Amino acid sequence: MPAKLSKSVWVFVALAGFAMPAAYAETPNEVLSSIQQDAAATPGFQGFSGARGEKFFREKHGNEWSCSSCHTDNPAAQGKHAKTGKAIQALAPAANAERFTNMKKVDKWFKRNCTDVLGRSCTAQEKGDVLTYLLTVKK
Amino acid sequence: MSKYHSTILPMLAAALITTVATIPSAHADDDDDDHYERRSERHSEKYGGENRGKPALPAQTNAKFQQECSACHIAYAPGLLPAESWRKMMAGLDKHFGSDASLDAKDNKEISAYLVKNASNRWGSQTAPLRITETAWFKRKHDAHEIAPGVWKRASVKSPANCAACHPKAERGDFNEHDIEIPR
Structure with missing residues (x-):
């Protein structure tokens, strides 16, 4: 009897486990791990730095905009598109649970925004630094 | 006297x-x-053939279009431009008015098909502008006689591309003249 009960509990937990992540494909930490796998392929990779990510986020990189031009200096706050003025929901996962939970969306926006801000793609190091920084931002 | x-x-x-x-x-x-x-009889020649379609937004919209095209601006209704404009627009998303707005091939294809299918049905000219604000019907309806030039410069309006500043139902493709509220 107890064995049978524990089995059904196990089935329940397994089902719940499958059902819950359906809302979000990935967690921000999984996204970070994925970026880290790419970064680790670069010789001399020594991990990510939130401090470096924050500096990168706020600075301009030769073009008109920085990340913070639209996302503001506080990624936990609502941003505003620098050109159209449209509201942009908070970027930090602590303030917006939807952020960095879908790898396809993450790739899409890094591609677009890195082109706009840097005129090139971001390296895995740069993406990882920025996400590490964003994960340290409190609500 | x-x-x-x-x-x-x-x-x-x-x-x-x-x-x-x-x-x-x-x-x-x-x-x-x-x-x-x-x-x-010759309504297609109105505005030199550069006339927006009716309806501007079809009753049956597309979820991907709504989601992707409204990330940075309102999802401009497909009937505002002719099919050829949308084809050009979707082929150049990596350089979209100075921004990279690229989509993956699958999403691009789905949204392109929707835009082309529901493009303006009253566009009689061979032109295919990319900016809605450069079309003849837009210019006519928003000329200096209709809108004082200073209005465009207001912070609350920001730019002629910001339809929703004065057209509260712009996102639904409804630009009815009676709903217009020009902000201060």
């Missing part, structure tokens, strides 16, 4: 009647396109 009155009064009355009589037709020409069409 009374002689003067007797001449001026009928003139005033005539002027008033003329004004009143002109108002409805001016309205019809301004926005009530259906009304206009009934009187015109």
